[in-house]
Amino acid sequence: MPVIALVGNKGGAGKTTLCVNLASALAARAPTLILDADPQRSSLQWRTLSDSDDAVSVADAVDDVADAVNRVSGEYRYVVVDCPPSVHAAQTGEALAISDLALIPVQPSPLDIWATVHIEDKIADARERNPGLQAMLVINQLEPRTKLSQLMRQALAELSLPAAQTAIRRRMAYRSSVLEGRTVLDQGKRGEAAAEEIQQLIEEVVNL
Template sequence: MAPYIIAIINQKGGAGKTTLAMNLAAGLTLRAKTIVIDLDPQGSSLQWAAMGTNAFSTPVEAVSGDWNAYGLRLKYKIYQYIVLDCPPSLDSHTSAQALLACDIALIPVLPSPIDLWASIKLSQEIEKTKKDNPDIHSYLVINQLEPNSALSNAMNEALKEFDIPVLQAMIRRRAAYRSAALEGISVYQMKGNGKRAVEEIEAIINEAIPL
């Protein structure tokens, strides 16, 4: 069975790509063989995985050079899920290939006007990609939601302006996500403290990823 490729992409830095990629991969690892490919030159996923005393639940590798979708699928054919942690840029070979290679693009967006504006270009890029990758699915994932904030509540209305659907499952602003990065683990390994975060990641998996 061909691997199912999930691109976590947003050209805006600090949107939560690595947090979503690492925790999503940890959740998927509980279901099937999964790998994270760190495409970001900053190497945040690799750093995250290297922080822990024990190995991260999911293998994390970097890919560089002139790779393409075919080569990626071939190289990692033993995995059922490949999670691509994309760089914070759209004007690169890497981002273009990631969009061509993926089955689904998850776009984390913060409840902030600046992040929303920046994501518009990405939604247009995904529309363009559909010419070459017509089967691509894409969803916006609201990240760092603060339920009591007026801005967070106003997000849903503003997101209707996008051509990309929004996942019902959202990620709240939680210390557990940052603590997990610091410890080099996923929220799944945090037990009690990460319980709510795990529920959020599980909701995303169940809503967006075919199992």
Template sequence: MAARIITVFNQKGGVGKTRLSSEIAGTLALRGHRSLYVDLDQQSTGTRSASQASEESPFPATVTNLSDSKTPHIEIRKQLDIYDYVVIDCPPSVEAKLPSIALLISDLGIIPVGGSGGQLWASMAAKQLGMEAQVKNPTLKLRFVANMVNRTVLMRDVIAQLEADEDVALMKTRISDRNVFCEAETVGQVVMQITGRNDPARKEVDLLVDEVLTVLDGEAE
């Protein structure tokens, strides 16, 4: 069976796209799936992070950087028989063509949203981009994810507005703003590799990946 494609995108930087996409790709790999992490962001943060991993404990998913490719969808399609899941990390730009290109070949588009008004507004633009892609790719599913969640009133308001959105559902899992995610990025790993079984960040990522797989299987419409 061809790989399922998950694209993580938003029109604003600082919402944790790279963190979320790398955690999903890495966790899928640690679960025994053939997982490919595709870096389309010219900042190449995800690629640089994975390169920091040691030979003894490498980043669990295969990493490829296609940020300079004019036809990344063609390159990705060449890999679909090799992998079970492809996770695409998109650049943060309204003008960039790469998110639109990625969404046209994707099964699931994930829009991470943090706790600020600016991020919420940008996420509405990302939602519009995703819905436009659904016209040409009607099997594409879209989901918001509350990411880098803190305990502020603003964060609660953002989540409430996302829950009320009638076009794109908000995933139940919340990914908190925890230092361990930064630690994992620094050493080119995911939280599953550097935390114990009962670590809260690890539990959050596990729940999110479970939910992603449920959506892909069509059980969370």
């Protein structure tokens, strides 16, 4: 049962957005659960907005990430953990201790790239207890025409953590779908390009 944690040291990097979209796309392939480990409980809130019985389940794991994972092991093929916006939060540490993969969304901005230094340290710490932990940066809110976005790959190449080939672009479908507890996958034509990049990212993740 691969456990995938969305982590980072910046608020608003896209952890919850990627969490609900990736988990929903994974759920179409195999039983998948979201564990919300962020005291803001945004993934849980997203799920309460959904009127679809088929939407991926979200469980509260704010007080007990490891216990929650143990409780559901065997029931799900994938577990996706939405973490708080700090690597120093207890929940992030707990999630990294039991995860197979840390996915780290990073926006194309120098401040966000600098903040990844803390994540590199935290991942290195977590690997002492959890040596199998893999980690991958994911560029989020890419705007391909801007100079900063073009420089992003270069900047990320200098970090010790690998970056996913798939970058997630800044698209309205990611914002509007959340309002209805939905994802870019069920937005038809409006979400087509976004759904495609989410599937591409999943291919990278499941083939790691």
